[in-house]
Amino acid sequence: MNVNQIPGLNTLGVSLVRIDYAPYGLNPPHTHPRATEVLVVLEGTLYVGFVTSNPADPNQKNKLFTKYLYPGGVFVFPQGLIHFQFNVGHTNAVTFAGLSSQNPGVITIANVVFGSDPPINQDVLTKAFRVEKNVIDYLQAQFWWSID
Known part of the structure; x- marks a missing residue:
């Protein structure tokens, strides 16, 4: 507490x-x-x-x-x-x-990096983590949700 x-x-x-x-x-x-x-x-x-x-x-x-x-x-x-x-x-x-x-x-x-609102630009994350865009897409999908 x-x-x-x-x-x-x-x-x-x-x-x-x-x-x-x-x-x-x-x-x-x-x-x-x-x-x-x-x-x-x-x-x-x-x-x-x-x-x-x-x-x-x-x-x-x-x-x-x-x-x-x-x-x-x-x-x-x-x-x-x-x-x-x-x-x-x-x-x-x-x-x-x-x-x-x-x-x-x-x-x-992970919540901050992959779940920010709005999302961090994928070019920034692909360069920072040295991975392909599809990896960033997958990780952001784990933390991002829409409130509709």
């Missing part, structure tokens, strides 16, 4: 969330532009990770850090970095996360 759901969090600098994952459930690549996230696993097995971005050491650029987490496991996702969680188990998984802002924000990468 953040300050939008619980106004009493205003000025406290924290948000909390419980996340329940179905077997093979995914919290897709996303970022929190205003908060670091600490995730604790209560039940299940998660594969989690984040990707560095613009680090001081050029050898660490876009480096993926991952870990398998089991009950009691903890992982930190630094503020602003793209990260994900994936339930690799055959059973449900349950986590709690604390975020270092009462309004951490969330940007889900």
Whole structure:
């Protein structure tokens, strides 16, 4: 929950969330532009990770850090970095996360890139992702819908 759901969090600098994952459930690549996230696993097995971005050491650029987490496991996702969680188990998984802002924000990468309104020009996306137009058409179709 953040300050939008619980106004009493205003000025406290924290948000909390419980996340329940179905077997093979995914919290897709996303970022929190205003908060670091600490995730604790209560039940299940998660594969989690984040990707560095613009680090001081050029050898660490876009480096993926991952870990398998089991009950009691903890992982930190630094503020602003793209990260994900994936339930690799055959059973449900349950986590709690604390975020270092009462309004951490969330940007889900695929939704933003392929589901923008209006859509991002396909020439931009084909060049950015180095794929053919039909791939972009397919991806945009997964995220785009008309409200008629």
